[in-house]
Amino acid sequence: MNKQTLLPLFFLLLMGLARPWPTLAADAVVGDGTAASCTETAFDAAFLTANGGGGTITFNCGDSPITIPFTLVKYANLGNVTIDGGNQITLTAGPNDRHFFIGNGVTVTLRGLILQGGDSLVNGGSLEISSATVLLDGVQLVGNRTAVSGGAIYCYDATLTIQNSRLADNEAVTGGAIFNDGCTIDIAHTTFTANRTGNTGRGGAIENAPLGMLTVRHSHFETNLALDGGGLYNASGATADLAAVTFVENTAGYGGGIENNGTLTLSHSLIDGNQVTGSGGGLWNSGGTATIAQTTFHDNFAYEGGGISSYGTHLELNEVNITSNVANGLGGTPSGGGLHLVSGTANITNATIASNYAATNGGGIYHASDDNLVLTNVTIAGNAAAQLGGGVYHVGRYAVLVNATLANNIASVAGNAIYEDSPMTPANPGVVQLANSVIFGSANNCDGGLFQSLGHNISQGSCAALSDPTDQENVAGDLLLGHWLITGEVLRCRRCCPKRGVR
Numbered sequence: 001m002n003k004q005t006l007l008p009l010f011f012l013l014l015m016g017l018a019r020p021w022p023t024l025a026a027d028a029v030v031g032d033g034t035a036a037s038c039t040e041t042a043f044d045a046a047f048l049t050a051n052g053g054g055g056t057i058t059f060n061c062g063d064s065p066i067t068i069p070f071t072l073v074k075y076a077n078l079g080n081v082t083i084d085g086g087n088q089i090t091l092t093a094g095p096n097d098r099h100f101f102i103g104n105g106v107t108v109t110l111r112g113l114i115l116q117g118g119d120s121l122v123n124g125g126s127l128e129i130s131s132a133t134v135l136l137d138g139v140q141l142v143g144n145r146t147a148v149s150g151g152a153i154y155c156y157d158a159t160l161t162i163q164n165s166r167l168a169d170n171e172a173v174t175g176g177a178i179f180n181d182g183c184t185i186d187i188a189h190t191t192f193t194a195n196r197t198g199n200t201g202r203g204g205a206i207e208n209a210p211l212g213m214l215t216v217r218h219s220h221f222e223t224n225l226a227l228d229g230g231g232l233y234n235a236s237g238a239t240a241d242l243a244a245v246t247f248v249e250n251t252a253g254y255g256g257g258i259e260n261n262g263t264l265t266l267s268h269s270l271i272d273g274n275q276v277t278g279s280g281g282g283l284w285n286s287g288g289t290a291t292i293a294q295t296t297f298h299d300n301f302a303y304e305g306g307g308i309s310s311y312g313t314h315l316e317l318n319e320v321n322i323t324s325n326v327a328n329g330l331g332g333t334p335s336g337g338g339l340h341l342v343s344g345t346a347n348i349t350n351a352t353i354a355s356n357y358a359a360t361n362g363g364g365i366y367h368a369s370d371d372n373l374v375l376t377n378v379t380i381a382g383n384a385a386a387q388l389g390g391g392v393y394h395v396g397r398y399a400v401l402v403n404a405t406l407a408n409n410i411a412s413v414a415g416n417a418i419y420e421d422s423p424m425t426p427a428n429p430g431v432v433q434l435a436n437s438v439i440f441g442s443a444n445n446c447d448g449g450l451f452q453s454l455g456h457n458i459s460q461g462s463c464a465a466l467s468d469p470t471d472q473e474n475v476a477g478d479l480l481l482g483h484w485l486i487t488g489e490v491l492r493c494r495r496c497c498p499k500r501g502v503r
Contacts, residue, residue: 001239001486003017003058003223004280004290008418009394009475011310012138012212014044015260016033018135020306021111023024023419024048026049026052026053026054026055027050027055027056027057028045028046028047028048028049028050028055028057028058028236028433029057029059029426030042030043030046030057030058030060030061031059031060031061032060032202032241033060033061033062033296033409034062034316035061035062035063035064035066035411037060038059038061038063038066038068039068039088040068040069040070040071042146043057043068043070043074044074045319047076047081047123049080049094049142049207050081050082051076051078051081051323051498052078052079052084053083053372053375053391054079054080054081054405055081055269056081056082056083056084057081057082057083058084058337059085059086059088059089060063061088061089062202063494064088065088065090065091065165066088066089066090066455067090067091067092068091068092069092070088070089070091070092070093070094070099070236070278071094071095071097071296072073072094072097072098073093073094073097073099073100073370073414074099074100074101074305075100075101075103076100076101076102076103076106076108077101077102077103077104077106077132077299078106078241079106079170079352079502080106080107080108080110080141081404082108082110082111083109083110083113083381084109084111084112085110085111085113085114085159087113088110088112088165089113089140090112090113090114090115090116091115091116091480092406093115093116093117093118093119093120093126093144094115094421095119096119096120096121097118097120097126098116098118098119098120098122098124098125098126098127098128098144098146099115099126100127101124101127101128101129101130102127102129102130102132102134102158103127103128103129103130103131103132103143104131104132105131106132106133106377106384107132107133107134108132108134108135109134109137110134110135110136110137110139110140111135111136111137111138111294112137112138112139113138113139113140114139114140114142114444115127115139115140115141115142115144115152115194115288116140116141116143116144117143117144117252118144118145118146118152119143119145119146120146120147120148120205121146121148121149122147122148123146123148123149123154123156123177123179123372124146124149124150124151124152124153124154124182124202125145125146125150125151125152125170125171126141126144126152126153126170126171127141127152127154127334128153128156128157128503129153129154129155129158129160129183130151130156130157130158130239130333130403130447131156131157131158131171132158132159133158133159134158134159134161135161135162135163135178135343136160136161136162136165136416137167138163138165138169138191139162139165140165140166140168141165141166141167141177142152142166142167142168142169142170142251143167143168143169144170144171144265145170145171145172146171146172146173146434147173148172148173148174148176149172149175149179149236149275150172150175150177150179150199151161151170151171151172151175151176151177151195151444152167152170152177152178152195153167153177153178153179153198153392153485154175154178154179154181155178155179155180155181155185156181156182156183157181157182157183157483158183158184158186159183159184160183160186160189160404160447160451161185161186161187162185162186162188162190162332163187163188163190164188164189164190164194164374165190165191166190167190167192167193167195167205168190168191168192168193168195168222169193169194170195170196170199171196171317171369172182172194172197172198172201173197173198173200173201174197174198174200174201174202174203174207175197175202175203175207175209175233176195176196176197176200176201176203176204176205176206176224176225176226177192177195177205177206177368178203178205178206178207178309179207179209179464180204180206180207180208180214180238181209181210181211181212181214181361182209182210182211183213184213184294185208185212185213185214185215186215187214187216187219188216188217188219188276189216189218189219190207190216190220191218191219191220191221192219192220192221192222192223192224192231193220193221193222193223193224194222194223194225194226194455195224195225196225197225197226197227198293199227201227201229202228202229202233202235202259203213203229203230203232203233204224204225204226204229204230204231204233204251204252204383205221205224205231205250206231206232206233206251207229207232207233207235207339208232208233208234208238208239208240208467209238210235210236210237210238210262211237211238212235212238212451213238213239213344214234214238214239214241215241215242215364216241216245217242217243217244217245218243218244218245219244219245219246220244220245220246221247221248221257222246222247222248222250223225223249223250223251224251224348225250225251226252226253227252227253227254227355228252228253228259228476229252229255229258229259229284230247230251230252230255230256230257230274230276231247231250231257231258231274231311232247232249232258232259233254233255233258233259233261233407233431234255234258234259234260234261234262234263234264234288234426235261235262236261236262236287236288237262237282237332238261238263239262239263239498240260240262240263240264240265240354241265241332242264242265242266242267242268243266243268243269244267244268244269244464245266245269245270245352245376246269246270246271246272246273246413247269247270247272247282247461247468248270248272248273248274248276248461249261249272249273249274250274250396251274251276252274252276253276253277253278253487254276254278254280254284255276255278255279255280255283255284255286256274256275256276256282256300256301256302256347257271257274257281257282257283257300258271258282258283258284259280259283259284259286259311260283260285260286260289260310260312261282261286261287261289261379262288262289263288263289263467264285264288264289264290264291264292265291265292265453266283266291266292266293266295266436267292267293267294267295268293268294268295268475269294269295269296269324270295270296270298270319271283271295271296271297271298271300271307272296272297272298272299272300272422273298273299273300274300274301274302275301275302276301276302276303277302277303277329278302278303278304279302279303279304279305279309279311279340280304280305280308280309281300281305281306281307281308281325281326281327282297282300282306282307282308282325283300283302283308283309284305284308284309284310284311285299285308285309285310285311285312285315285344286311286312287311287312287313288312288313289312289313289314289315289316290310290312290314290315290316291319292316292317292318292320292466293317293318293319293359294318294319294320294443295320295321295382296320296321296323297321297322297323298320298321298323298324298325298327298340298480299323299324299325300325300326300380301325301327301335302325302327302329302335302340303327303328303329303332303341304334304341304366305335305336305339305340305366306325306326306327306328306336306338306340306356306357306358307322307325307337307338307339307356307499308322308338309340309341309342310338310342310343310344310346311342311343311344312339312343312344312464313343313344313345313426314343314345314346314347315343315345315346315347316346317319317345317347317348317349317351318344318348318349318350318351319350319351320348320351320352321351321352321354322338322339322352322353322354322356322364323338323352323353323355323356324354324355324356324493325337325355325356325454326340326356326357326358327340327355327356327357327358327359327362327366328357328358328359331402332465333357333358333361334358334359334360334365335358335359335361335362335393336358336361336362336372336393337356337357337362337363337364337383338353338356338363338364338365338367338383339353339364339365339367340441341365341366341367341368341373341396342367342369343369343370343371344369344371344372345369345371345372345476346367346369346371346372346373347376348373348375348376348378348379349375349376349378350376350377351375351377351378351379352378352379352380352381353365353378353380353381353383353391354379354380354382354383355381355382355383355448356383357383357384357385358386358393359418360385360386360387360388360390361385361387361389361393361419361421361479362385362388362389362393362409362489363383363384363385363389363390363393363409364380364383364390364391364392365380365391365392366389366393367391367392367393367394367395367396367399368395369396369397370396370397371397372397372399373394373398373399373400374397374399374400374402375400375401375402376401376402376403376441377402377403377404377406378402378403378404379404379405380392380399380404380405380406380407380409380417381406381407381409382399382407382408382409382480383409383410383412384409384410385410385411385412386412387411387412387413387423388411388413388414388419388421388447388448389411389414389415389418389419390409390410390411390415390416390417391406391409391416391417391418392406392417392418392419392432393415393418393419393421394419394420394421394422394430394432394448395421395422395430396422396430397422397430398430398431398432398433398434399431399433400433400435400452401433401435401437402435402437403435403437404434404437404438405437405438406418406437406438406440406445407438407439407440407441408440408441414441414444414446414447414448415445415446415448415468416441416444416445416461416465417439417441418432418439418445418446418447418448418451418465419448420432420446420447420448420449420450420451421446421448421449422449422450424486429484430449430450431449431450431451431452431453432446432450433452433454434451434453434454434465434483435453435454435455435456435457436451436454436455436456437457437458437459437501438457438458438459439458439460439461439463440458440460441460441461443461443462444461444462445461445462445463446459446462446465447488450462451465452465453466453467454467454468455466455468455471456468456470457471457472458468458471458472458473458477459471459472459473459489460474460475461474462474492502
């Protein structure tokens with residue numbers, strides 16, 4: 001063979017050698033079929049192999065569940081790795097340490113594991129995640145704690161997905177189970193139970209800190225504890241999107257279920273039986289924007305705002321039920337059994353506000369904001385106040401009620417349906433406006449300051465607000481609305497008929 005033939009063959013050989021060969025996943029198994037073989041040393045050997053080669057770690061420890069105690073934290077930062085415990089493996093952390101540090105851009109999946117007993121002096125009682133992509137699937141993080149943030153998980157600038165998991169009995173100074181420091185976190189089909197913070201902490205289950213992006217679906221928060229946000233604290237600059245979630249029997253100083261200072265979207269959910277000593281038994285919208293739809297706030301307790309208290313920039317409620325909430329406490333003026341609105345605008349549409357109680361004013365709604373309150377197609381029924389405004393107590397700017405039904409509300413002093421208490425100054429022209437609405441069930445329905453009728457209203461008892469020629473006051477007989485009150489449906493009053501009730 002001559003040189004002219006050999007030269008092209010030589011270059012073809014070099015090109016073949018330079019071509020990258022596919023990397024094979026370095027899978028590894030912990031144990032040889034016995035419980036005694038599943039030790040930290042065996043795990044470390046498997047972890048070194050899989051962590052460097054992007055493989056999967058599984059366990060062969062016999063037929064029974066087993067616990068493997070760690071003495072040192074494990075660093076998952078060399079390559080992609082999956083650790084699959086097959087729902088048989090519990091990993092306990094060493095003294096003053098956590099289970100895993102995950103970082104350096106790797107992708108890690110933890111599946112079918114129990115991570116228990118982390119006791120870290122730094123962030124993340126069980127896991128610290130930094131600049132990585134992590135999936136937790138069927139993982140239980142139980143009884144972990146930290147002296148800083150994130151009793152179970154501290155997440156920084158990463159992407160975290162949690163599904164089919166349980167976080168229980170974790171503890172931190174702040175962020176009882178999870179502290180989200182600028183991560184994108186997606187949670188689904190997961191429970192948070194009995195997580196807690198220190199006396200000044202935020203987010204008994206989750207603290208979503210500034211720049212955090214949190215999405216939660218089909219998950220449950222119960223008996224979590226914090227100063228701010230018993231279940232969830234959503235900070236200024238953070239975004240939380242929640243759907244099909246339940247917050248039950250969480251406890252806080254403020255925001256028993258949720259405290260929001262950022263941007264909150266909540267839908268198709270139940271906020272039930274939460275309690276605080278301060279504001280917002282179910283939700284405290286402390287300084288942010290909250291948009292809530294098709295959600296029930298029931299049986300929550302607070303000093304002010306048994307269901308919801310809002311000091312934020314805007315509150316939007318659509319198809320929301322606010323029922324059987326209580327505002328009560330020692331001293332001062334516990335107010336707003338259902339809603340306590342102190343600042344920002346509020347729009348409430350297609351809602352029922354019923355059977356709430358306030359120890360002073362505003363059994364259903366207490367409104368003291370310099371911004372407007374607009375209620376459209378809203379039923380306010382069966383609420384009670386020990387002093388003023390059984391249905392609505394208004395000491396703010398404008399309150400506009402359109403197509404509203406106020407039924408069988410009671411105030412011990414004045415204003416069974418509505419009490420208007422604004423000072424009416426040029427700077428604060430407080431007024432309640434009524435349009436196409438129905439008030440019935442008691443005498444002395446409208447008391448206090450300035451009311452303005454926009455027409456087509458009807459009242460079974462007295463209401464001095466009804467001065468438009470199309471209004472009807474002191475209408476005798478049954479207004480034929482019993483069915484609406486029993487079912488809690490929203491009455492859309494289209495036209496008032498003096499002899500045939502409302503239709």
